[in-house]
Amino acid sequence: MSPILGLQLLLVAGGAIAVAAVARRKGWPAPLLLVAAGLLASPLVPAVPLDPELVLYVFLPPLLYSAALDSSYLRLRDARRAVGLLSIGLVLFTAAVVGFVVHLLLPGLPLPLAFALGAIIAPPDAVAAVAVGRRLGLPRRTLTLLIGESLFNDATALTAYRVAIGAFLGGTVELLHSVGAFVLAAAGGVAIGLGLALVFAWLFTLTRDSLVENTLTLLIPFAAYLAAESVHASGVIAVVIVGLHLGSRMHLRGFGTRLVSDAVWKVTAFFLETIVFALIGLQLVTVIRGISGYGPWEVAGYAAAVLAATILTRFVWVFAASFLLKVVRRGGPQAPGRQQSVLLGWAGMRGVVSLAAAFAIPPEVPPRERAMLLFLTFTTVIGTLLIQGTTFPALIRRLGVSSEQERYEDRLAEAAAQQAALEAGLAELDRLVAEQGHEPDEIQKQVIDQLREKSWRRSLTAWERLGGGTGPGGSETPSALYRRLRRAMLQAERQVFVRLRDERRLDDEVLREVMAQLDFEEAILER
Template sequence: MDVMPLLLLVAGSAAIAAAARRTPVPAPLLLVAVGLVVSYLPGVPDYTLDPEVVLPLLLPPLLHTSAADSSYLDLRAQVRPVALLSVGYVLFATLAVGWAVYALVPGMPLTAALVLGAVVAPPDAVAATAVARRVGLPSRITTILQGESLLNDATAITAYKVAVAAAVGEGASWAGGIEEFLIAAVGGTVVGLVLMAPLHWLRTRVKEPLLQNTLSLLIPFVAYSTAEQFHASGVIAVVVVALYLGHRAWEVDFATRLQEDAVWKMVAFVLESAVFALIGLQLPVVLRGLGAYDGLDAAWYAVALFLVVVAARFLWVFPATYLPRMLSARIREREEDPTWRGPVVIGWAGMRGVVSLAIAFSIPLTLHDSSEAFPERDLVLFLTFTTVIGTLVLQGLTLPPLIRLLKFPGTDTRAATLAEANAQAQASRIAEQRLDELLSDERNALPPPLADRLRAVLERRRNAVWERLGQPNPVTGESVDDTYRRLAREMISAEREVFVRLRDGRHIDDEMLRTLLRRLDLEEAAAYREAE
C-alpha cells in the first residue's frame, strides 16, 4: 500500500490551511481552489472520495468536535429554527431540486432527479461558520447555522436512501420513506441517549489523561457504528452524545480537558483541511465520467441547478422565519421581532461540502437485480461537484462582504467583560469563604506565606477581568492585565534559559529538565489562556 499520496494530502492541505490564516481568503475556499489546480499537475495521483471511508471515518469526528464545542443551552433555545432548517429545509430542497432537474434534463427519471436533490440538499456549515466567526456574526445566527449542520446530514442521508431505493427498483413509498426517516431519527436519538451517560461515567472514572483522550477519540466512532448496527442514524447518535459530553465537560479533570482541547483542535484542523482539499482534487475524476454530455449542455445544467439550490434556500428561510411568528402569539411574546438581515445571511450561507460528494459517490452503478446502469449517474456526480464548488466559491467569497454590508451590531465587549467580572467575583468570594473554612481546621494548617499565596491567587483572578476595563498604558497601549501577562512570560522565559543552561552544563539531567520545563509550561499556558 502506497501511503505517500495520503501523506502528501495531509501535509499539503495543512500547509495551505495555515497559509490561509495570513490571507483574507477563508481556508476552505483556498483549499478547494488549490485542489482544483493541483489535480491537473503532472504526476498527481487520483484522489477518489470513497463513501465507505468518508461517512463512517471522517464524518463522526467532525460532527463530534463541532457538537462538543456547541452550546446545548443555546441550541435548545433555537430548537425551532434549527429543526426547520435541518429537517424541513432539507426535505423541501430535495423535492424542489428533484422536480427542477426532472423538468430541466431530458430523459432524467424523476427518481434519479430526487436522488440528486437529496445529495445536494444539506449545506455544510463548517465553511459557513468558519466565515461567520471571522467577520463576527451575531451568536444567534452562528448557533442556528451550527445546529443545522449537526443534524441536516441525517435527514439528507435518509432521504437519499429512500430515493435510491425507488430509483433502483427496490420499491419505496411515501409511507415507507416516512417510516424509515422516523426509525433513523428516533433510533439515533435513543442510541445517543443510551450511550451518553455510561460514556460520561467512564470518562470521569478513568483518571489517566492519556487513556481518557484515547477514549475521547473512540467515542464518536462507537456512537456512529452502534446506531448504524440498528439501522438508525449514526449522525444523530454522535451529535446527542457529543452535546451531552460537552455540556458535562466540567466534571472531567483539568489535565484531560487541557489535552483533549489540543487533541481535538488538531484532529479537526487536519480533517477539515484534507476534506476541502479533496473536494478540489475530484475534478479530473468527475470530468472523466461525464463522457456522453456536451460541454455546453452540462455547463447550462450546472448553472441552472446552482440557481435552483440558492433560490430554494431563500424560498424556505424567509417563510420559516416569519410564518411561525404570524401563527403563534406565544412566539411573538417570547422572542424579539427578527430583522430581515438574519434570514438574508442564513439564506446565503448555504455552502455545500464533502458530505454531498461522498453521498454522490455512493450511488450504485446498476439498478436492482439488473446489469442496467443507474440512470444519469455520471451527470448526477458532475452536477453535485459543480454545486459544491459553486456554492463554496461564490457564496463563500461574497458572504463576508455581505455581512459587513448589512452592518450587524457588534458584540458589546464591555457588557461581556462586566458579566465575566461579576461571575469571577462571585466565584472568588465563595472560594475565599471555602479557604477560610479549610484554614480554620488545624488539619489544614499552613505557614502564613503559603496561605497568603492562596489568597493572592484568588485576588489576582478577581482583579484580572476588571483590569481589562481600565485605561490602557499611554506608552504601550497595553492594559494593566496585558502588561502583567507579558512580564510573567518574560520571567518564565528567563527561568527556562537557566534550566537549559544547567542541563547543558551537566548540573541537572534531562529528566529533571523536563520536570522543570513542564511546570513552567503549565504556568505559561495559564497566562496564555487568560489572554485568549
C-alpha cells in the same frame, strides 16, 4: 489500501496542511483556499479517489463529534424550532424543489434519481461559514443556527437519499413508509446516542487518568456511528447526541482531561477538515471525464440551473420560516431578524458529505446518468463554496452585523461571575484557617496572603477586560504589566533549564517536567 493510494493520501495531507498554514497566517478562510488549491492541482496530479466509506465512516464521525463537543446544548435547545426547520424542513424542501428542476432539465432521468440528487446536495456544510463568521464576529445566535443545522441536516439528507435510491432500485415507495423509516432512524439514533453517552459517562467516573480518558474519547464517535448504522438507525444523530451530552458534562472531568481534550479535538478537526476540503477540489478531473458525452454549454447550463435553484430555495425557505416563527412566537427569540435571515440564506455552502453520497450512487444506475448526477453535485458544491464562501465576509461587513455587544455582555457577566467566585473562594479560605484553632505562623500567613492576592488578581483582570485591557489614558493596567513581565521571566527561566540540559547537568525527562510547569503557567497568563 494500496501503498500507492496511501502515498497519495499522505501527499494530499501534507499539501493541505501547508495550504491551511498559509491561510491561517494570512487570515484567509482555509476551506476556500484548500478547495481552490485542489482545483488548480487536479489536472497536474494523479487522480485521488474520494472513497464514500472513507468519508462517511472515518472522516464524518469525528468531525461531527468535535463540533458537538464545542456546541452549547442550552443554546441549541433554545433555538430548537429554528434548527429543526433548517435541518429537517429545509433539507426536504430543497430535495423536492431541486429534484423537480432536475427532472425538467433532464426528462430522461428517472424521477427517483432526480430526487436523489436533490437529497445529495440539500445539506449545507457550515464549516466554512462558521470559520468566517467567528473571525468576523458573527452574532452567537446566527452561529448557533448554522452549527445546529449542520449537526442534524446530514441525517435528514442521507435518509432521504436512501429512500430515493430505494425507489429507483425497487420501484414505488409509499410516503407513509418513508416517513416512518425516517422517524425510526432518528429515534433509534437518539436512543443509541443517549445510551452510549450514559455508558461512557459512567466509564469516565472510574478513571481520573487524562491520557486514558482522552484516548477513549477518540473511539466514541466511531462506536456511536457504527452502533447506530448497524441497526439502520441514524449514525449522525447518535454521534451528535453523545457529543452534546458528554460536552455538557465536561465540567465533571478533571482539569487535565479538559486541557488535553481541547487540544486533541482541535488538532483532529483541523487535520480532517484540511484533507476533506482538499479532496473536494481534487475531484475535478475525475468528474469532468465522466460527462464526455455531453456538450460543454449544455452541461454548463444544467449546472448553473441546479446551482441557482439550490441557492434560491434556501432563501425562500429561510425567509418563510422566519415569518412563520414570528407569527407563532410573536417575534420571540426563536425568530431570526431580516439581517440574520439574509446571512443564513447566503450561508448555504455544500461540502464533502454531498460528494461522498454522489460517489456512493450504486452501480445499478446507468453510467451516463451516474456521471451527470456526480457532475451536478460537484459543480453545486464548488459553486456554493467559491461564490457564497468568498462573498460571505463582504456580506457580513455590508450588513454591519457585529457581536461586539455580545462580547461586552460576556465580559461583564464573566467579571461578575469572577467576583462571586472570588468571594466564595475567600470565604472557604477563611473557614479553613479558622478550623485550625490557632493563629497561623509566619510562613502560613505568607501562603494565605499569596492565595488572596492571586484570587484578587484574577478578578481584577476580568474587570480590566471591560475597558479593553488598558488603564486610564491608555496606560498599561497592573494585570497587563504583570503578564508582560512574567512572560519575560518565564522565557529567561526556560533558557536556563535548556542550557543546563545541554551541559548535561539536567536530564531530558526533568527538563520536560519543568517546561510543562512553565507552559501551564504561561497558558494561565494567556487566559
